[in-house]
Amino acid sequence: MVDFVLERGNYWAIIGLMMIGLYMAFAATNLIKRLIGLGTFQTSIILFYISLARIDGATAPILMGKDYKSYSGGGKNPEGEHAGEAAYAVAEGAYEATEVGLEYVYSNPLPHVLMLTAIVVGVATLAVGLALIVRIREAYGSVEIDDIMAMDLAVAKAEAADDAAERPLSHGGSVA
Amino acid sequence: MILALTDILPALLVTHAPALLVVAPMVLAPLVAMLPSGRLAWGFAVLGTGFSLIMALVLLGQVQSVEDGAVISYAMGGWAPPAGIEFRIDTLNALVLLLVTGMGFLASIFGWPTIKAEIASAKTSMFFAAYLVCFTGLCGVAATGDAFNLFVFLEISSIATYVLVALGAGRDRRALPAASNYLLMGTIGASFFVVGVGFLFAATGTLNMAELSLRLEDVEDNKAVLAGYAFIFVGLGLKAAMFPLHQWLPNAYAYSPSFVTMFLAATATKVAIYALIRFLFSVFGLEFSFEGASLILILMPMGLAAMIACSFQAVFQTDIRRMLAYSSVAQVGYILLGVSLGTAAGVSAGLVHLVNHGVIKGALFMAVAGAVLVYQGTSLNDFRGLGRSAPWTMTAFGISGLSLIGVPLTAGFQSKFALVQALLEQGWWWAAIVVVFSSVLAVIYMGRVLEAVFFQAPLNPNKRQKEAPLIILLPLWGLVLVNLWIGLNGRFLFGLTDGAAASLFGGGF
Amino acid sequence: MTDHHIILRVVAKVLIPFIALYGFYVQFHGEYSPGGGFQAGVILAVSLILYSLIFGIAPTMRAVTPGFARAVAAIGFLLYACVGIAALIGGGNFLDYDALVDEPVGGHLGQHLGIILIEIGVLMAVAGSMTAIFYAFAGRVSEIRDEDW
Numbered sequence: 001m002v003d004f005v006l007e008r009g010n011y012w013a014i015i016g017l018m019m020i021g022l023y024m025a026f027a028a029t030n031l032i033k034r035l036i037g038l039g040t041f042q043t044s045i046i047l048f049y050i051s052l053a054r055i056d057g058a059t060a061p062i063l064m065g066k067d068y069k070s071y072s073g074g075g076k077n078p079e080g081e082h083a084g085e086a087a088y089a090v091a092e093g094a095y096e097a098t099e100v101g102l103e104y105v106y107s108n109p110l111p112h113v114l115m116l117t118a119i120v121v122g123v124a125t126l127a128v129g130l131a132l133i134v135r136i137r138e139a140y141g142s143v144e145i146d147d148i149m150a151m152d153l154a155v156a157k158a159e160a161a162d163d164a165a166e167r168p169l170s171h172g173g174s175v176a
Numbered sequence: 177m178i179l180a181l182t183d184i185l186p187a188l189l190v191t192h193a194p195a196l197l198v199v200a201p202m203v204l205a206p207l208v209a210m211l212p213s214g215r216l217a218w219g220f221a222v223l224g225t226g227f228s229l230i231m232a233l234v235l236l237g238q239v240q241s242v243e244d245g246a247v248i249s250y251a252m253g254g255w256a257p258p259a260g261i262e263f264r265i266d267t268l269n270a271l272v273l274l275l276v277t278g279m280g281f282l283a284s285i286f287g288w289p290t291i292k293a294e295i296a297s298a299k300t301s302m303f304f305a306a307y308l309v310c311f312t313g314l315c316g317v318a319a320t321g322d323a324f325n326l327f328v329f330l331e332i333s334s335i336a337t338y339v340l341v342a343l344g345a346g347r348d349r350r351a352l353p354a355a356s357n358y359l360l361m362g363t364i365g366a367s368f369f370v371v372g373v374g375f376l377f378a379a380t381g382t383l384n385m386a387e388l389s390l391r392l393e394d395v396e397d398n399k400a401v402l403a404g405y406a407f408i409f410v411g412l413g414l415k416a417a418m419f420p421l422h423q424w425l426p427n428a429y430a431y432s433p434s435f436v437t438m439f440l441a442a443t444a445t446k447v448a449i450y451a452l453i454r455f456l457f458s459v460f461g462l463e464f465s466f467e468g469a470s471l472i473l474i475l476m477p478m479g480l481a482a483m484i485a486c487s488f489q490a491v492f493q494t495d496i497r498r499m500l501a502y503s504s505v506a507q508v509g510y511i512l513l514g515v516s517l518g519t520a521a522g523v524s525a526g527l528v529h530l531v532n533h534g535v536i537k538g539a540l541f542m543a544v545a546g547a548v549l550v551y552q553g554t555s556l557n558d559f560r561g562l563g564r565s566a567p568w569t570m571t572a573f574g575i576s577g578l579s580l581i582g583v584p585l586t587a588g589f590q591s592k593f594a595l596v597q598a599l600l601e602q603g604w605w606w607a608a609i610v611v612v613f614s615s616v617l618a619v620i621y622m623g624r625v626l627e628a629v630f631f632q633a634p635l636n637p638n639k640r641q642k643e644a645p646l647i648i649l650l651p652l653w654g655l656v657l658v659n660l661w662i663g664l665n666g667r668f669l670f671g672l673t674d675g676a677a678a679s680l681f682g683g684g685f
Numbered sequence: 686m687t688d689h690h691i692i693l694r695v696v697a698k699v700l701i702p703f704i705a706l707y708g709f710y711v712q713f714h715g716e717y718s719p720g721g722g723f724q725a726g727v728i729l730a731v732s733l734i735l736y737s738l739i740f741g742i743a744p745t746m747r748a749v750t751p752g753f754a755r756a757v758a759a760i761g762f763l764l765y766a767c768v769g770i771a772a773l774i775g776g777g778n779f780l781d782y783d784a785l786v787d788e789p790v791g792g793h794l795g796q797h798l799g800i801i802l803i804e805i806g807v808l809m810a811v812a813g814s815m816t817a818i819f820y821a822f823a824g825r826v827s828e829i830r831d832e833d834w
Contacts (some may be wrong), residue, residue, distance in 0.1 A: 003632065016373075025360060038363055045371055052378050111377070111754045114324050116723060118370065121331045125363050131354045134825060140347040148353050154337050155350070163494050165554055188773070194777035195769075203766040206759035255770075385808035 010051045017044035031136065031143045035129045042122045046115045053111040061109035067102050181230070182237050188235055194250040194263040197273065198316045200224050205308040214292070214300025218643040221284040221304045230638040236672075245519070245637040245675045249321070257321070259386035266322030268676035271401060271527065272318040272450045275534050279442040280311045282538070282651040285590040287435040289645050290545050294433045298638035303343060305426040310336035313337055314447045323373045323383045323459075326451060327366060330415065334362045334610060337444060354427035361424040365414030368407045375404030376459075389459045396464055405464075408455055409474075417450035418512060419482035422505045429501035430554075434545030441504055442538035446530050449511055453523070456515070457680040473518035478604045480610050482509025487617035491624075497554050499541055499621055503580065507533045513607060514595050520677040523599040529591035532662060536579050536588060539655040543573035546644025546652065550636060559625060561634030570629050572656045577622040579659050582615050587662035594670070690739070695828045697739040704732040712808050716797075722804040726811025734819050742823050751824070754816040761809025 005012065017040060024037025133143055140148050182190050189196060204224040208217045238247050250263040257264075267272070272406045284307070295303050313333025320326050338359045344351030377383055379389040379400045395401055414421045423446075427436050456465045465471045486506040492497035507529070514526025546569045547562055548554055570571075579586035594610060599608040643649065662669050705728075712725035737745035751774040761787025777784025 010644070016743065021363070023362070023554060025364060031356060038360060041367055043499065045367055045374070048371065049374055053375060093269075108381075110383075114383075117324075117328055120723065121328065121366075124335050125331070125359065128335055129359050129363075130350060131821065132342055132359065135345060136352045136356060139345065139352055146355075152350055152353065159555070160494065163557055192779065195773070199766060201780060203763065203770070206762045210756055210759050251778055252780060254783060256776045305739065646734055 004090040007119040010047070014048045014051070015046050017041075017047070029145045031133045031145065032130075034128065035133070038129070039122070041123075042118070044168060046122075049111040049115050049118070055105060055107050058105040058107040060153060063106075065103050067104060182234055183520040184258050185230075185234065189231070190238075192250075192267055192684055193231045193234045193238070194248060194319055195252070197228050197235070197277070198263075198312055198319055200227045200231070201308045201315070205305045205312065206310060208301055209305035211301045214297055216306070217301035217304040218284070218288045220292070221308055222281070223286075224308055225277060225280040225284045228311070228315060229274075229281045231269065232273040232277040235265050236282075238275055239267050239270045240318035240675075241649075241674075243677050247679075249389045250351050251574040252624030258382050262321040262384060262386075263319045263323050264386065265319060266676070266679050267672060268450070268454070268527070269318055269679065271531065271672050271676055272447065273315060275446060275531055276311075276314050276318055276443045279534055279538050280314075280439065281434065282654060283439040283442070286542055286545070286648045286651040287577060289647060290434045290549050293310060293549055294435075295343055296346060299343065303340070306336045306339045307436075309333075310340060310439075315445055317447050317451055321385050323376065323385055323388060324370075326381075326385075327370045327373060329365050330369070330448075330451070333444070333447075334366060334415070337436075338362070338438065339435040340440075341428050344432040346434070347433070348431050350427070351431035354424075354431045358424040361414055361421075365411045365421075367411070368414065369411030372404040372409075372411060375400045375407065379404070385454070385459050386582060390460060392460065392464070405460060409452070412448055412452040414456065415445070416452055417445050417505050417508050419478040419485070419509060421507065422482070422486070422508070425505060426498055429504070430495060430498040434541070434548055438541035438545055441500070441541050442534040445504065445508060446534050449508065449515075451517060453526075453680070457523070462518060462681065472516055474500065476607070479509040479511075479513035479516055480607065482506055483513070483610060483614035484617070487614050487621065490621040491503075491617060493621075494556050495554050496544055496556060496559060496625060497541070499625070500537065500544070503618065503621065504533075504537060506618075507580075509535070510592070510611070510612075513611070514598060517598055517602055517604070519598060520674070520681050521594075521601055523680060524670070524673040524677040525591060525598045527676055528594055528666070528669055531669060532579075532587040532591045532659075533572075535655055535662070536576050539572060539576040539652055539659065540580065542652045542655065543569050543576065543644075544646065546648040547573075549648070550642050550644055556625065556628055557635050560628045560632045561603035563630035565634065566643050568649055569652070572649075572652045574630065575656050576628055576659060577626055579663065581618045581622050585660070585663045587659045587666075590663055590666040590669075597665060693739055697735060701732050701736055704730060704735065708732065710810075712804065714802060716800060721808025723811055725804075726808045726813075729808070729812040730815035730819070733816050737819070739821065742820075743809030746820065746824070749816065751817060751820045753815050754820060756813070757809050757818060758811075761806045761811075761813060764806035764809065765803055768799060768806065772799070808824055 021037045021039070021041030021044060025034050025041060026037075028034045028037060136148065137143050140151060142148060201224040204220050207222045211217045211220070235248065238248055245267040247324055248263075248265040249257065250265075251257060252261040252263065260437035284304075286334030287307075291300060291303060305412060310333045312338060313329045313331070317333065320329060338355050342352055344354075350540065356563065358534070373383070376392070378389060379395050379398050380388055382391060383386055392401060410421070417425045429441060432440070486502045487510065490499045490506065493502060511526045511529050511533070514522045514524075514529060517523070544554065547559065547566065550566065551558060551562065561620035563574075577585065580586035582588040582591075592615065596608045596611055599605070633683050644652075708725045708728035711728060712722060715721035715725065733745060733749060745832040762805075766784075768785070770782045772781045773779055775781075775784035775787075780799075780803075783795045785799050786795040788794050
């Protein structure tokens with residue numbers, strides 16, 4: 001039992017981080033804290049993918065020794081196909097899906113590349129989120145969800161009263 | 177007609193249509209961002225989306241040229257799948273691409289006057305750049321055959337969408353919390369999706385969707401696959417506004433600029449539903465989704481709940497855009513109900529409704545945008561008596577509204593009829609009753625609006641007699657005519673959706 | 686501005702050129718070793734951001750205007766897309782580097798050229814947008830006063 005837990009230490013850490021992030025994103029009333037929670041959540045995903053790539057006893061995914069020669073020896077085929085085959089063979093080898101005939105075991109390079117993209121996506125999300133919060137702060141004077149909701153509720157109530165009185169509608173939220 | 181198009185266009189465009197469809201708006205986006213004039217930016221946006229529409233037609237022609245529907249595979253960068261990223265177009269993809277590009281094209285034509293009125297002129301070119309990026313992302317989701325690439329495109333479109341929604345702040349500051357809420361929910365949805373893809377990757381070692389479906393057959397009992405399935409289902413459900421996960425949608429639709437609401441309502445959730453269908457049927461496979469993971473127990477009740485709960489919520493709204501937003505969630509329920517049947521007829525009915533709802537909601541929001549542009553105000557009171565002062569705009573609104581209810585001779589009737597038929601075939605008569613009941617609710621909420629528009633005196637009697645500008649009326653009536661055409665003769669659309677459903681059931685890819 | 690940031694200023698003056706240089710090292714060495722456009726772009730942007738933290742945002746904006754930063758980002762992105770389209774016209778698929786150069790089978794020139802151009806595009810896009818994002822946030826608040834350090 002203890003072994004079972006300890007062997008998967010990375011996954012426990014990832015699950016913990018994920019839950020902390022998710023809880024923060026939902027439970028915090030401060031918008032900035034929510035974004036921090038979101039960031040934690042996304043980071044845990046990056047860790048998740050990176051630990052998928054690791055293989056016991058594997059080396060960095062750069063072909064060496066015989067593998068290098070067999071895949072990059074000057075053949076008639078264009079280089080591109082060789083590189084593609086090699087990359088795919090490494091990835092396959094990482095999952096022991098087929099006999100790939102490599103001399104060494106390489107860790108899987110693919111998740112690292114994927115996470116590079118995910119990091120960029122995360123940065124873009126964070127930038128847009130922070131920009132929104134700056135604008136919210138300018139428009140409402142607060143970054144607390146409760147305050148913002150109270151202000152919106154007041155506006156909505158005024159609008160409903162307007163509607164009920166069937167007066168021509170005067171516009172709700174003031175322009176930032 | 178479509179086949180003729182493939183003959184006219186140069187071979188380069190035809191062979192590379194899958195890539196060009198996505199690349200054209202992508203290239204135009206940075207160009208447009210640097211333009212000083214908003215009008216020029218608008219021209220480029222129309223050009224880019226129009227080009228994508230032609231490419232989508234070419235793809236549809238190519239797919240339809242074979243009896244059972246061909247599959248076009250396009251290897252990005254010449255790297256053959258499954259190692260490389262592949263764009264894979266079958267009937268379903270082509271259908272969704274046609275919907276997205278068509279609505280995008282019409283939206284960008286109609287958008288100019290409302291954008292000029294609602295967005296500060298210094299921001300107009302950036303606005304169109306964001307719109308093109310969003311459009312690129314949606315097209316990419318519908319075209320790609322790679323699970324991780326799908327996530328990237330999903331996020332590209334979503335991040336642009338948050339920006340677009342937030343730009344409604346010029347009119348009403350509530351757009352900002354709405355956008356921030358949408359950002360939070362949308363990002364969590366996308367993150368869930370990517371965790372799910374990670375589990376699948378861990379179990380199979382591939383990201384290509386066709387390859388995934390093959391390899392998943394061997395590892396179906398794997399717990400990682402089950403976990404991945406759950407994550408993907410919830411993640412895409414969030415993006416698609418599946419019933420209990422739809423909280424971000426009403427505010428985002430109600431406060432974003434009119435143009436954005438129209439475009440999003442017609443495309444964004446549809447694309448997410450497409451992705452959900454693709455994963456449920458193609459990647460995981462019918463047996464796994466419906467028997468192994470008993471999807472019926474989740475998808476069907478959620479669809480029914482959406483149809484009833486959100487239709488009720490729509491009944492009590494006084495803001496027209498908010499009412500239409502709740503109705504959108506209810507319509508997503510119809511689509512998911514069709515999908516949850518797990519039969520070819522059910523999926524086909526769901527897909528028909530997916531297209532029809534895009535056309536209907538697009539036209540409705542377009543008409544609302546026209547009315548808002550001329551008369552300001554989106555509450556029910558503001559719409560009183562508009563039928564007399566803006567007959568063309570409001571007639572289009574009325575026809576689309578009737579179509580939403582499901583009145584015969586309109587597209588809405590065709591899809592609801594197909595859905596009820598599919599339900600009865602399976603013996604789900606109680607679900608058919610719920611569909612009818614939800615339609616009655618639609619009669620109530622649309623009826624309230626239509627009554628105010630056509631049979632009540634204007635609140636302010638000296639409201640001037642004025643139509644929405646022609647540039648709004650043309651695309652609006654285009655959509656209405658498409659709607660009536662589907663209503664009168666649904667053979668073309670049903671042929672497509674039947675083909676798409678058949679390819680989904682014909683053994684994965 | 687008084688002189689009590691003098692250590693910061695002197696150290697930064699020495700560091701910033703090296704940071705930028707390191708960015709270019711990561712960029713051009715990225716073809717054969719870890720590195721590449723993403724990292725290099727961020728490092729380049731960091732050198733600018735460090736400059737503006739020490740010497741103030743106004744002089745930085747005079748040197749690299751926000752419009753220029755946005756233009757660099759857009760042009761970088763365009764470069765990326767244009768390489769893809771050039772490959773299309775050259776007869777390959779989108780982004781097929783082999784089609785960039787007309788060469789005998791087995792040649793590597795197309796691959797080399799393609800990846801270098803793409804990485805330069807990525808460098809410009811990342812550096813430009815990082816700087817633009819920083820400007821968008823930092824340009825909104827007033828200068829940090831000396832007492833607030």
